[in-house]
Amino acid sequence: xxxxxxxxxxxxxxxxxxxxxxxxxxxxxxxxxxxxxxxxxxxxxxxxxxxxxxxxxxxxxxxxxxxxxxxxxxxxxxxxxxxxxxxxxxxxxxxxxxxxxxxxxxxxxxxxxxxxxxxxxxxxxxxxxxxxxxxxxxxxxxxxxxxxxxxxxxxxxxxxxxxxxxxxxxxxxxxx
Amino acid sequence: xxxxxxxxxxxxxxxxxxxxxxxxxxxxxxxxxxxxxxxxxxxxxxxxxxxxxxxxxxxxxxxxxxx
Numbered sequence: 068x069x070x071x072x073x074x075x076x077x078x079x080x081x082x083x084x085x086x087x088x089x090x091x092x093x094x095x096x097x098x099x100x101x102x103x104x105x106x107x108x109x110x111x112x113x114x115x116x117x118x119x120x121x122x123x124x125x126x127x128x129x130x131x132x133x134x135x136x137x138x139x140x141x142x143x144x145x146x147x148x149x150x151x152x153x154x155x156x157x158x159x160x161x162x163x164x165x166x167x168x169x170x171x172x173x174x175x176x177x178x179x180x181x182x183x184x185x186x187x188x189x190x191x192x193x194x195x196x197x198x199x200x201x202x203x204x205x206x207x208x209x210x211x212x213x214x215x216x217x218x219x220x221x222x223x224x225x226x227x228x229x230x231x232x233x234x235x236x237x238x239x240x241x242x243x
Numbered sequence: 244x245x246x247x248x249x250x251x252x253x254x255x256x257x258x259x260x261x262x263x264x265x266x267x268x269x270x271x272x273x274x275x276x277x278x279x280x281x282x283x284x285x286x287x288x289x290x291x292x293x294x295x296x297x298x299x300x301x302x303x304x305x306x307x308x309x310x
Binding site: 153157160221222223224225226229230233 | 274276277279280282283286290
């Protein structure tokens with residue numbers, strides 16, 4: 068299925084907006100997790116962990132899913148395809164596992180948020196707090212790589228892409 | 244500044260035959276499948292190393308897990 072230029076631009080706009088939003092929301096999550104780890108203000112720390120769960124559920128997860136879906140639509144709806152260029156394949160390899168890891172990671176995020184809602188965090192919660200910082204940092208790094216790959220679009224056709232290109236070339240020659 | 248009415252369909256591969264960039268050498272024929280670019284190999288190695296490091300940390304108990 069090939070989209071019209073208008074549909075293609077709409078899908079690309081939605082993909083860029085959701086991806087950039089995802090990146091920004093993860094950056095906010097990282098800032099909050101660092102503040103939660105380093106701040107000495109007990110009330111502030113509790114508030115930060117409570118906000119982190121809301122940001123994750125209502126901003127990061129929807130944008131993550133939207134980014135993956137619009138990326139799939141943008142690639143499958145154009146001649147680029149999903150498996151023809153290495154840069155698209157690598158974005159897929161980065162995005163899908165990141166989405167799964169995020170969903171799995173909701174457990175610890177909800178846990179630390181519930182702990183913060185019930186009582187002030189103690190030194191026993193330190194590993195969980197460090198995990199928040201490490202996970203957000205890793206997620207930001209992955210998204211940075213995906214953004215870089217999208218912007219630079221490093222060259223390289225997969226064997227499948229090359230085969231498809233050959234088929235299209237033969238088709239064009241056959242029509243002449 | 245003027246907007247050119249061109250259709251942006253991302254940059255497609257300008258080198259479909261998969262010839263490596265750089266000084267001219269023996270060119271790959273268009274009917275041969277492309278070689279995998281070096282950056283893809285580097286990316287793959289980095290990802291494998293990171294997975295191994297994560298698994299090593301996980302199984303040695305250095306990754307904090309939620310209770």
